Amino acid sequence: MNNLVPRPEHQFTFGLWTVGSTGRDPFGAPTREPKSPAELVHLLADVGAYGVNFHDNDLIPIDATAAEAEAIKKDFRKALAETGLTVPMATTNLFYDPVFKDGAFTSNDPKVRAYAMQKTLRAIDLGVEFGAGVYVFWGGREGTESDSSKNPVEAIKRNREAMNFFCEYALDQGYNLRFALEAKPNEPRGDLYNPTTGHMLAFIETLDHPDMVGVNPEVAHEHMAGINFMHGVAQAWEAGKLFHIDLNDQYPGRYDQDFRFGSRDIKAAFYLVKFLEDVGYTGMRHFDAHAYRTEDDAGVKDFALGCMRTYLILKEKADQFNQDPEIQSLLDEINADDGSMTPYFGAYSSGKAKALKEAHFDRNAMGARGLQYERLDQLTIELLLGVR
Numbered sequence: 001m002n003n004l005v006p007r008p009e010h011q012f013t014f015g016l017w018t019v020g021s022t023g024r025d026p027f028g029a030p031t032r033e034p035k036s037p038a039e040l041v042h043l044l045a046d047v048g049a050y051g052v053n054f055h056d057n058d059l060i061p062i063d064a065t066a067a068e069a070e071a072i073k074k075d076f077r078k079a080l081a082e083t084g085l086t087v088p089m090a091t092t093n094l095f096y097d098p099v100f101k102d103g104a105f106t107s108n109d110p111k112v113r114a115y116a117m118q119k120t121l122r123a124i125d126l127g128v129e130f131g132a133g134v135y136v137f138w139g140g141r142e143g144t145e146s147d148s149s150k151n152p153v154e155a156i157k158r159n160r161e162a163m164n165f166f167c168e169y170a171l172d173q174g175y176n177l178r179f180a181l182e183a184k185p186n187e188p189r190g191d192l193y194n195p196t197t198g199h200m201l202a203f204i205e206t207l208d209h210p211d212m213v214g215v216n217p218e219v220a221h222e223h224m225a226g227i228n229f230m231h232g233v234a235q236a237w238e239a240g241k242l243f244h245i246d247l248n249d250q251y252p253g254r255y256d257q258d259f260r261f262g263s264r265d266i267k268a269a270f271y272l273v274k275f276l277e278d279v280g281y282t283g284m285r286h287f288d289a290h291a292y293r294t295e296d297d298a299g300v301k302d303f304a305l306g307c308m309r310t311y312l313i314l315k316e317k318a319d320q321f322n323q324d325p326e327i328q329s330l331l332d333e334i335n336a337d338d339g340s341m342t343p344y345f346g347a348y349s350s351g352k353a354k355a356l357k358e359a360h361f362d363r364n365a366m367g368a369r370g371l372q373y374e375r376l377d378q379l380t381i382e383l384l385l386g387v388r
């Protein structure tokens, strides 16, 4: 079907680290050859992606000379020009090098904290140089194994000070950049600070420029914590904070699996896509996932295509759900409102409170009413399974 073919207007993006994953894991060596950033841009263009995101060191190795960095940037820029791919998002690698073994902005070592800030300032410049409009912060090492080692309140303050500094820097430079904070409950640290999107949303409100900072929720990270991802996304959206999103999949309670989008929990993926499409989310659909370690280069393309195709299939299913007469009439019934309660709602008044206290409710009848959610859910399942 033609409308299931990914095209640039769908705004599907991938990180260099996603399709560039060589299959290395904590127990085993790489199973695929590394590719250059320029090669990865071509791979992504071949499968119909819109953009490519990077960490500073996905593009330029941490120990590259200035001349090497220039050569890489030139190749990368050429590949972008040849393919028309854009760079909507960039970020800093503050987790791989041993210097960050006890965190970056929250490290107990002031030299590490200052170095992390220097690295981030330079990486922000690099992202902006390639046109990034969103800058992600994922504090992969900002946490502890032993809580005797760090003061959690100090850690929050250090994180806040760093974020305030970067906001001022972006303003000072006149960069048109928004920051998106990405939460994760654990891994690679035993526990990470600000472990969920909800924690991040609360933290953002304590910053000097909360308007510049939003979230980058990731499916897998919230599923690791066993919580409903779409609910967190909805909360971020309602707060005007859904600046970016990391799509992938994950069994709850396990290591960070970063599976192909929709490959594990089709129902959760469906409600997520339906939410994003229904509210008219206009940001990037970024896949932060990687191919199974079993795959060769062709399998990496299968993986990338699969992420996008599943998104498009679920988008069609969302349309179908919104137009299904039986589902919609059931929803009308479920949401029926004869207006008789309206006088009790809305802004407080003492008269309203008095009237409410005197009102009679038939609690037993209200409690006895069947809500038909079984029927609704089964209709949803049948739609997803393709028999409607």
Ligand code: GLT
Pocket: 017, 055, 091, 092, 136, 137, 138, 182, 218, 246, 256, 288
């Ligand atoms: C890393 C992590 C992701 C983050 C990336 C951005 S890096 O792959 O697992 O969730 O989004 O730093």
Ligand code: MN
Pocket: 218, 220, 221, 256, 258, 288
């Ligand atoms: Mn992840």
Ligand code: MN
Pocket: 138, 182, 218, 246, 288
């Ligand atoms: Mn992510």
